[in-house]
Amino acid sequence: MTEMTxxxxxxxxxxxxxxxxxxxxxxxxxxxxxxxxxxxxxQTQKVMPDFGVPRENIVFxxxxxxxxxxxxxxxxxxxxxxxxxxxxxxTGLKTARPDLMVWxxxxxxxxxxxxxxxxxxxxxxxxxxxxxxxxxxxxxxTKGQTSPTSEFGKRTKSTPMGSVDxxxxxxxxxxxxxxxxxxxxxxxxxxxxxxxxxAAGRHRGASFIEVLQNCNIFNDxxxxxxTERDVRDDRMLLLEHGKPLIYGKDRDxxxxxxGLHPEVVTIGEDGVTEADLxxxxxxxxxxxxxxxxxxxxxxxxxxxVGIFRQVDRPTHSDLVDAQIEAAIAKSGPGDLRKxxxxxxxxxxx
Amino acid sequence: MTTTPEGIERESQLLDRVxxxxxxxxxxxxxxxxxxxxxxxxxFGNDISTFPDYPAEIRAPAxxxxxxxxxxxxxxxxxxxxxxxxxxxxxxxxxxxLKTNLPDLxxxxxxxxxxxxxxxxxxxxxxxxxxxxxxxxxxAYRVFEVPIGTLNARALEGLDMTSKQVDLTKNFFALGLMFxxxxxxxxxxxxxxxxxxxxxPVIAEANKRALSAGYAFGExxxxxxxxxxxxxxxxxxxxxxxxxxxxxxxxxxxxxxQAAKRDLFYGSYPITPATDILQQLAGYxxxxxxxxxxEDEIAAMGSTIGAAYGGALALTxxxxxxxxxxxxxxxxxxxxxxxxxIVDVQRAGPSTGLPTKVEQADLxxxxxxxxxxxPMPVLAPATPAECFTLAIEASRIALKYxxxxxxxxxxxxxxxxxxxxxxxxxxxxxxxxxxxxxxxxTFLPYGRDPETLSRPxxxxxxxxxxxxxxxxxxxxxxxxxxxxxENHHRMTVLRAAKIAGxxxxxxxxxxxxxxxxxxxxxxxxxxxxxxxxATELMxxxxxxxxxxxxxxxNPFPANTGEVLTRYRTVLVPELNLGQLWFVIRGTYLVxxxxxxxxRGKPFRIAEIVAEAERLLAERGVTR
Numbered sequence: 001m002t003e004m005t006x007x008x009x010x011x012x013x014x015x016x017x018x019x020x021x022x023x024x025x026x027x028x029x030x031x032x033x034x035x036x037x038x039x040x041x042x043q044t045q046k047v048m049p050d051f052g053v054p055r056e057n058i059v060f061x062x063x064x065x066x067x068x069x070x071x072x073x074x075x076x077x078x079x080x081x082x083x084x085x086x087x088x089x090x091t092g093l094k095t096a097r098p099d100l101m102v103w104x105x106x107x108x109x110x111x112x113x114x115x116x117x118x119x120x121x122x123x124x125x126x127x128x129x130x131x132x133x134x135x136x137x138x139x140x141x142t143k144g145q146t147s148p149t150s151e152f153g154k155r156t157k158s159t160p161m162g163s164v165d166x167x168x169x170x171x172x173x174x175x176x177x178x179x180x181x182x183x184x185x186x187x188x189x190x191x192x193x194x195x196x197x198x199a200a201g202r203h204r205g206a207s208f209i210e211v212l213q214n215c216n217i218f219n220d221x222x223x224x225x226x227t228e229r230d231v232r233d234d235r236m237l238l239l240e241h242g243k244p245l246i247y248g249k250d251r252d253x254x255x256x257x258x259g260l261h262p263e264v265v266t267i268g269e270d271g272v273t274e275a276d277l278x279x280x281x282x283x284x285x286x287x288x289x290x291x292x293x294x295x296x297x298x299x300x301x302x303x304x305v306g307i308f309r310q311v312d313r314p315t316h317s318d319l320v321d322a323q324i325e326a327a328i329a330k331s332g333p334g335d336l337r338k339x340x341x342x343x344x345x346x347x348x349x
Numbered sequence: 350m351t352t353t354p355e356g357i358e359r360e361s362q363l364l365d366r367v368x369x370x371x372x373x374x375x376x377x378x379x380x381x382x383x384x385x386x387x388x389x390x391x392x393f394g395n396d397i398s399t400f401p402d403y404p405a406e407i408r409a410p411a412x413x414x415x416x417x418x419x420x421x422x423x424x425x426x427x428x429x430x431x432x433x434x435x436x437x438x439x440x441x442x443x444x445x446x447l448k449t450n451l452p453d454l455x456x457x458x459x460x461x462x463x464x465x466x467x468x469x470x471x472x473x474x475x476x477x478x479x480x481x482x483x484x485x486x487x488x489a490y491r492v493f494e495v496p497i498g499t500l501n502a503r504a505l506e507g508l509d510m511t512s513k514q515v516d517l518t519k520n521f522f523a524l525g526l527m528f529x530x531x532x533x534x535x536x537x538x539x540x541x542x543x544x545x546x547x548x549x550p551v552i553a554e555a556n557k558r559a560l561s562a563g564y565a566f567g568e569x570x571x572x573x574x575x576x577x578x579x580x581x582x583x584x585x586x587x588x589x590x591x592x593x594x595x596x597x598x599x600x601x602x603x604x605x606x607q608a609a610k611r612d613l614f615y616g617s618y619p620i621t622p623a624t625d626i627l628q629q630l631a632g633y634x635x636x637x638x639x640x641x642x643x644e645d646e647i648a649a650m651g652s653t654i655g656a657a658y659g660g661a662l663a664l665t666x667x668x669x670x671x672x673x674x675x676x677x678x679x680x681x682x683x684x685x686x687x688x689x690x691i692v693d694v695q696r697a698g699p700s701t702g703l704p705t706k707v708e709q710a711d712l713x714x715x716x717x718x719x720x721x722x723x724p725m726p727v728l729a730p731a732t733p734a735e736c737f738t739l740a741i742e743a744s745r746i747a748l749k750y751x752x753x754x755x756x757x758x759x760x761x762x763x764x765x766x767x768x769x770x771x772x773x774x775x776x777x778x779x780x781x782x783x784x785x786x787x788x789x790x791t792f793l794p795y796g797r798d799p800e801t802l803s804r805p806x807x808x809x810x811x812x813x814x815x816x817x818x819x820x821x822x823x824x825x826x827x828x829x830x831x832x833x834x835e836n837h838h839r840m841t842v843l844r845a846a847k848i849a850g851x852x853x854x855x856x857x858x859x860x861x862x863x864x865x866x867x868x869x870x871x872x873x874x875x876x877x878x879x880x881x882x883a884t885e886l887m888x889x890x891x892x893x894x895x896x897x898x899x900x901x902x903n904p905f906p907a908n909t910g911e912v913l914t915r916y917r918t919v920l921v922p923e924l925n926l927g928q929l930w931f932v933i934r935g936t937y938l939v940x941x942x943x944x945x946x947x948r949g950k951p952f953r954i955a956e957i958v959a960e961a962e963r964l965l966a967e968r969g970v971t972r
Contacts, residue, residue: 027817054812056809056811056813057809057810062819072819072830077816078816078817079655079817079818080818080821081681082678082680082820085647087648087651088643088647088649088650088652088654089652089655089658090655091641091643092616092654092657092663093658093659094655095652095656096614096639096656096660097659097660097661099810100809117648118644121644323634324634324637324638327634327635331635334633334636336604336607336636340774341590341771342590343590344388344391344392344537344590344591345589345590345771346391346589346590347587348586
């Protein structure tokens, strides 16, 4: 299997090279100063030329929430739809127009709460689009209510005594929904963010990226405990295909499997060597390793970032088109006259 | 009068019209029996009209009253508009079917019962205190007791089948008997059996034997002394087929895609009574048709918007509860001004209501059931065959005016069948519209055609027209997000004016009957047949009456107000409690009178006549 399959074909054999500026729309960006969305937008605009896809063949579709404004800032085709429904528009568009490169921009509330059903079904169908979920664990556009990824017990304006709902694990859900590309990255880790966007954009099939994003107004420091520069090496785990799960400032910590449970170990202590560690296999056909990784979170574990899973499956539109081709191969192109005359007919003179 | 070889004296009687109702358990195959009789009558050349009436439960407890399924067919030597007010003949396969359907049978009507089914257990399930076949309660009717189960089992002896399988074929015995009674050929059904059960020869043989046995029973028994002949109807020359409204809707959209030179996308979620359309379109893959069974009604609507955005002829279909779920996304379609058709095969509500029964109570929902000022054209087919032309017309309006269009069918028009003169493909209108291409100057996604007020359809993939749309209000012309007060007012007025302007582009409202006079009966949708027949009867009776039928509910035809002024009284019969009536009064300040019935059944002709006569009498109109 290739690491990255080709995206839509570039124009003129890729001779026209666009730049980041070509993807900047002239609309004024209206997120709060300091919002993590700026970084996601900037990296998205930055990687876009690398796909070699003409601007007019790219479509950004969003739902409602702060993230929903992103398409206005991309100089491509864009559709700011309604709350939670962006995957449904993207599915209809990709079914009718498999030639387009489609990106779905969503948030934790948009994707997992009001749009939870569409999230699951677009993933299981392997619709060929990339979903970027801005996860700030709060409802920002409505000014600070609990979200499906908010911590248990979190005090917000709608949960003054603390949330009684347990948070969802977005990556576990994506994996359970048969997503063929599942990744996590962080708004402030710009280089990793760009690399992840690029890999997802090149994957054929339903790609899901969770971007851990800060809301400096309503949930400042949403992920600070493990994403800050001074702690992140010890509290996050960078997944790399084929490499053992090693992390830590001193590269001395690792993850090994103890029965069904991942276990944090220190290399060199209690006889632990690198050979005892789990080795990441993002292309594993079965999802078990990815599912285990998707459940690991701070403070019990370092938070994994990177590509959890990437497997090849026919896309939804591949299968739809193949059925159309098969039907035509079997009986020829549809003949309207015959369809109208189907069943028994009789003639009145 | 002839005498058969068995020495039975028989006569053949000529009739203009016959209405038969097949009724039995929902597992008895009554819909299939009715459909087979319909096909045979249609192929023979009768005019036909059908009313399938089945329960919401797939298999309610056998023999129970809620489990009764019925199929009424009227076939005629002259032009008919309805499946008949009341059956002439009731075929009742069990006591429950007899009990639920007998009230509709006029005194003197014929009942053919499957006598085998009148067991103490079945009688008790149907809540009969005593056996109606023996207690004289049926003396007003002509009752024919036929031990259908026993006779059928005897005919199938020797076949390698379980007794349950044998029992499942008894509907074809009844069908064979009816074929004999109405002098029909068994050939169309025999051909159908061979096609349907070709790979299961024993089942095919069993059904054919059952059919023939029923036919032969009629011939040899002394029970029937008359057979009946309904000659061919005088239909306009052409090639005909039998078609239901849902079939005609699917075919209409298939033709519309060809006429629009675009690929068809149909995103839908299964819901009674609209599912047939999804299933039929799913079979047209060789036409490049893309059907999408969505995870829910909202996704079906969202996918339709996405496909429309991509340049397809985009359609979705549902029924009332599904329409409610689609409402928010329908508002997005209005706001983004994208072309698509939303089919609502209406059923009785509110909520889950009576899922298999007819009602016309979604009119106000499609007109006003969205947040904000959200104008949408609304069309409603009057007959099963008309579903074809109106599907094309709905597509035409959607494409030309860049707007979602609501298409209001219902369970009666969708499931009912009639003969359809198959149109010539060459006669299809050209409804194609161009995609926008890059021109001089700044592209205006919300720039408008001066005549239609429609905005350009700039589909992704078009170089130089990259733009952003969405649910937020947009600046007139440039289409950027805009919150200014005057702009919102202007855009709201423009959206309304665009839809209102369609009135210039649709046929005027026609009247049938007197050009002016005492009474106009104004209807819409599937009530057409009953109203037209009632009007014909009253005209023959010398009454000053006319019928006008609205296919366009928004906007109304431009002459609607003028038509209403030509009659002293306007009566609006509807299968709701007065929805068109409310809109007509509000729009035209006319003191129209409503006549609403919501029993899950179509109007009977006699009801309309009675209400019209009552109204005329109230207004002092004497004969």
